[in-house]
Amino acid sequence: MESKAKILGHPIHPVLIVFPLGLLATSVIFDIVALVSHAPRWAEFATYLTAAGVVGGLLAAVPGTIDWLAIPRGTRAKRVGLVHGVGNVIVVGLFLLDWVLRRETPAAPPPGSIAAGLIGLGLALVTGWLGGELVGRLGVGVDDGANLNAPSSLSGRPATASAYAGGERRHFGQPAYAGAERRGRGV
Numbered sequence: 001m002e003s004k005a006k007i008l009g010h011p012i013h014p015v016l017i018v019f020p021l022g023l024l025a026t027s028v029i030f031d032i033v034a035l036v037s038h039a040p041r042w043a044e045f046a047t048y049l050t051a052a053g054v055v056g057g058l059l060a061a062v063p064g065t066i067d068w069l070a071i072p073r074g075t076r077a078k079r080v081g082l083v084h085g086v087g088n089v090i091v092v093g094l095f096l097l098d099w100v101l102r103r104e105t106p107a108a109p110p111p112g113s114i115a116a117g118l119i120g121l122g123l124a125l126v127t128g129w130l131g132g133e134l135v136g137r138l139g140v141g142v143d144d145g146a147n148l149n150a151p152s153s154l155s156g157r158p159a160t161a162s163a164y165a166g167g168e169r170r171h172f173g174q175p176a177y178a179g180a181e182r183r184g185r186g187v
């Protein structure tokens, strides 16, 4: 089902989620680097990454919620989306806790803040998988009628229209590998 929150013909949510996922995961990695290398500046970098990731997570939640609201009730997608959304709000909350606990001492974060980040990242792996389930398996955020020859999202035409209408159809009507495939099958 088609996304309701789009930019340039594409869903906004998958565009924005790269920021919280990348920033928050990297903050945990930098904390580990700080612990292993005993170089406090990595923990300081991690503190700033955490703050930016929390802001990114809050922004990404807006189009995600808009898309979730449009999913029909009683479907598996609605339930998976709810667990995914609530889970991700908890993830953002854990990283907010991480930041609150370390903001006064960014280069020397207390163990509780590092633990909150680790738990948050672990939970994000589960909620991220659920996000993939929503898109790849349940078709949420996928244009109705999406297919391998759909025209550009910027064309203003539905995905069901052919990209190769008119003269182009004459050139591309057969897949480029059609001959080889036929030969392989011995036909």
Ligand code: HEM
Binding pocket: 003, 011, 012, 013, 014, 017, 020, 021, 057, 058, 060, 061, 062, 064, 065, 066, 067, 068, 081, 082, 084, 085, 086, 088, 089, 092, 127, 128, 130, 131, 132, 134, 135, 136, 140, 141
């Ligand atoms: C705030 C942190 C969030 C992160 C990091 C996140 C992450 C993800 C990921 C990784 C996907 C799969 C994208 C893809 O495979 O293209 C996804 C899809 C989705 N998420 Fe989230 N999500 C967040 C918040 C939310 C919230 C609060 C909701 C509301 C219920 C939500 C609803 C959805 C929906 C409906 C989809 C299907 C695709 C779409 O509609 O764009 N997400 N999310």
